[in-house]
Amino acid sequence: MLSGLEPTNCTVCCCTLANKILMVVFMILLIFAILFGNSVTLAVVFGTKHFHTPQGYLKASLATADLAVGVFVVPLSVYAEVSLLINGSTPEWTMRNSQDLTLHPCIFIGPMFAGCTLVSITTIFLLTIERSIAVVKPLHKESVITKKRTSVLIVLSWLGSFLLAVTPIIFSKDISLEYNPCSRMCNYAVGGNGFPSHAWNILLLFPVFDFTLLGGTMVINIISFSTIRQHSKRRKHLAEADSQSITKPTFSDIKAARTIGTLTLAFTASFTxxxxxxxxxxxxxxxCNFSFFAFWILATNSCWNVIIYSVRDQKFRHRAHQLLALPRGKNDNT
Incomplete structure (x- = not known):
């Protein structure tokens, strides 16, 4: 999202040979963390009947988006930076943008990163709504939240997110994609004559869309947590018969809502x-220096979800441990 391909001064990531090596090591470790963590998540969700639920499907969608970052986005940066270390110069395509080179790799990687980020935000929003209904309206949970409706919403979220991701390069000739020398990643770039405000207005669609969804997610989480707090108070003061009312959310629903709240906070912190x-x-x-940290903090978020699940979801943690442990007979898929 920088304007153009002007040469930059020495930045914190690549001032010295040691910094360059540390940056490449960090990128490679990040790839392994993303691939490992999200593969475990998908294995747990699809390999365990307990997780064959609307919430499980949404977690699988989130893991798939994060996995794509580790498979496509980060490796391209590793390739460019390793080439710089070995050959003393980056590949030729890093010096040109997508308007100058027809088959520029960033034409694919840039929208991929943006689309996966938008999918993650949309999925967290859907997870929050799903948990809110389970907490606030537990009697309506089974009828409102179905696997079919959730699957349709997941497909729509992917289509809508990637449509928005390619909008800048479709609707503005002043916007291209480049391998940015500051962020060390494929970014949208504003070129053309002067400082075209309409191009920046298009790029501002991303933070506006993201913070609208994140703001809505925060509000819904506040409502859910208020309900949980009221429920906790009732459990302390009401009679035993009242506290067992089926209109109250279950303990698992409450714990899941808190997990989604943690996911929301983590993503908000990484996207801000x-x-x-x-x-x-x-x-x-x-x-320039800030852009490097901003983009790679966001990329790092792709490996945090499995950590959050493992810490806060005992059933997920137990199943993940079973999958990673040495085989001792038939796996428990219940």
Missing amino acids: PIAVFVVGNVIGNEW
Whole structure:
């Protein structure tokens, strides 16, 4: 999301040979963490009947989006930076943008990263709604939240997210894709004559869309947690017969809502630097060093979900441990 391909000064990631090596090691470790963590998540969800639920499907969608970042996005950066280490220069395509080179790799990788980020935000929003219904309206959970409806919403979220991801390069000739020398990643770039405000308005669709969904997610989480708090108070003060009312959310629903709340906070924290960076670009700041940290903090978020599940979901943790342990007979798929 930087404007153009001007050469940049020495940045924190690549000032010295040691920094370059550390950066490449970090990228390679991140690939392994993303692939391992999200593969475990998909194995747990699809290999365990207990997780064949609307919530499980949404977690699988989130893991797939994160897995795509580790398979497509980060490896391209590793290839470019390893080439720089070995040959003393990056590949020729890193010096040109997608308007100058027809088969530019960033034409695919840039929208892939943006689309997967949008899918993650949309999926977290859907997870929050699913858990909110389970907590606030437990009697309506089974009738409102179905596997078929969830599957349709997942497909729509992927289609809508990637449509939005390619919108900048479709609707503005001033926007291209480049391998940015600051972020060390494929980004949208604004070129053309002057400082075309309409191009920046299109790029601002990303933070506006993301923070609208994240804001809605926060509000829904607040409602859910308020309900959980009221339920906890009733359990302490009401009679035993009342506390066992079927209209109250189950313990697993409450715990799942708290897990989704943690996911929301983690993603909000990882996405906020990108939004700040985009707004800074709009008002004319390049923030080269900051862009590196902003984009790679967001990329790192792709390996955090499995950690959050493992810490907060005992059933997930138990099943993941079974899958990773040495085989001792038939697996328990219940």
